[in-house]
Amino acid sequence: PWTDKLQLMRPEDQSMIPMYRVLDKNGRILNSSQDPLVEPEKYLKMYKCMLMLNTMDKIMYDAQRQGRISFYMTNYGEEATLASAAVLADTDLIYGQYREAGVLLYRGFELHQFMDQCYGNCDDKGLGRQMPIHYGSRKLNFVTLSSPLATQMPQAVGSAYALKRAKNGNCVIVYFGEGAASEGDAHAAFNFAATLECPVIFFCRNNGYAISTPSSEQYRGDGIAGRAEGYGIAAIRVDGNDVLAVYNGTKAARQYAVKENKPVIIEAMTYRVGHHSTSDDSSAYRPVEEVQQWEQDSPIARFRLYLEAQGWWNSQAQQEFLTSAKKQVLEEFSKSEKKLKPEWQEMFNDVYYEMPDHLAKQMKYMENHVKLYKDKYPVKDFKTTI
């Protein structure tokens, strides 16, 4: 359309995308037409995964403080993210950033697999090469995490294109934070997904902070969902502390992506209750009261109120589950801690599909060196085939 009226389109004149919610803060369904009517078993699986994740986070965080693992990142406050996994097909491909351990847990990643990875021991499928929390599972279609932010986003789009061509009814979901969404790769991903019509769900965890940077210093538009229109992408903003809103939002997004072969952006508004990582003290840049306020409205507490009101959960079940969860985590933790590291020669493998000559020579050189200087290296902590 043409206009003869000279007028700037000011951002403040645009309406904000509303936040979709199903449960109020007391765990009551606001609008019964929005009740997902999920069977109680599935709800309980989601809830137990949230509790288990929380239990594991506490123990692993402490383990890092004690110097037993080198690094850790908790999922506090964002546990409801895992509800998105409940609507995916097992064969849908998942790309993550790093704060989506709950999604893996829901998919069936076992406790010892988390811990084996954090310890980099001989049972870690990643062979101890990456920092803790860089999980991955071929079996569970969860692509191995990497540290560079947002790189997974255009990759997820490429995978979605390949799945579309394979015509198997699958889609890709890719998780990222609101900070990562500032990277150039996020722009690339949104635009490629739209123009190449890829069945991909962009799931943004907008938790208010990228390390110390508040979202007010990250962007000035209407969050991440507000960008969707400019790319020609469908979007929904959900209350990220409301399990049922995350569930419904992702379910609708998946249906749309698979049916239309088009991308969709979900922005889950939440709050990063924990420190960014074990290398960060968040009290240096945000008030403690702010954190405490959000702890009051934790996604776990809200979901618990809902479940108890339905008569599917109670204090006794809570106590029993937590006691058992803690026991399981501690048991697996101590098993993982005792395992040897992989053969140190694994350092040289998988750089290429086959080891080139120059690398074989370097490995051989190091074998000879370690034989000569055995007492100078932690050989006894590693498996050996010799």
Place this chain on the structure above:
Amino acid sequence: MAFTSNVIQRKFIIKSIFNKIMDSQCTNNLFRLCSARLSSFSEAYSSAMSGNKTKLNMYQAITSAIDNSMSTDPTAVVFGEDVAFGGVFRCSVGLQEKYGKDRVFNTPLCEQGIAGFAIGMAAAGATAIAEIQFADYIFPAFDQIVNEAAKYRYRSGNMFDCGRLTIRAPCGAVGHGALYHSQSPEAYFSHTPGLKIVVTSGAINAKGLLSACIEDKDPCLFLEPKALYRSSIEEVPTDHFVLPLGKAQIVIPGNDLTLIGWGTQIHVLKEVAAMAKKQFQVNCEVIDLLTILPWDQETVCNSVKKTGRVIISHEAPLTSGFGAELAATIQEACFLHLEAPVQRVTGFDTPFPHVYEPFYLPTKWRCLQAVQEIIKY
């Protein structure tokens, strides 16, 4: 006397270290070693040349390689900026008509997106043949290539990989390309374990090596000197064939001096060899490295041990150019055989200039001067 025995002793030590390395290469069956499996370049070359041939220039040979791959692999797709209508260098002409819009398509103008998208396709099991319009514009994709593609298999313990990825990019001088249509970025990538890097130098090896890259189980960067797209015209095998990656080609055999190069520079070095023979009666051995990573140390060092003298020449700047890696390895492996210091004739440590291109390039005259100096040394 003392000097001679010292030399002999050093030779003995070197030999025994080398034998130790060779003896132990197959000790650990956990590790997939590739040394014994690869055929020599000349064997693969002659077997490929025995069938039917068609006269093609280099861009047509590249199209032919992609065409062959797409016809046998239904997952193979070609994409990049402006590839749908045939590409700005005509390398994908006719492919969209033949294979459809979902297999040959334009992407938005965004190199990091192209590389990331390609990695994702490959990780999902499809064959991704991506194009970066000029190698000069590959740097926005540097992060995806170096941090992601190259490390995918390693960091996941081989659970995931993007080995089915090939990135093609036109590179090198073209007469008037100035700063951003002339670069040779191979050395930047050669510092990245996990990548394979190939620079083609003619129509035949463009087809054989590109096919090898597409089929290889590692992510490959395939650099095409744009000056050769139309100028290299050869009788190219019509059917699908592959030439081995990681193998150099001895283009001209000789005994007095080894000349090493790749890409367009090989054609300069061939002229230099002819001039050296005529003017100084020097028989040069010209080696086309072809694969920059992993490079063929054996062919290079055998040649240098035979000739005792070596000149390395590339268009890219001198400092930290790939010639530096060759020179360091040669002096380490061939120390007792060298009769003169290793020489490098390369582009200068400046950006690639527009009107000064004739003075910037490592011309045949600069190479010839180097020959003159190295034989007198």
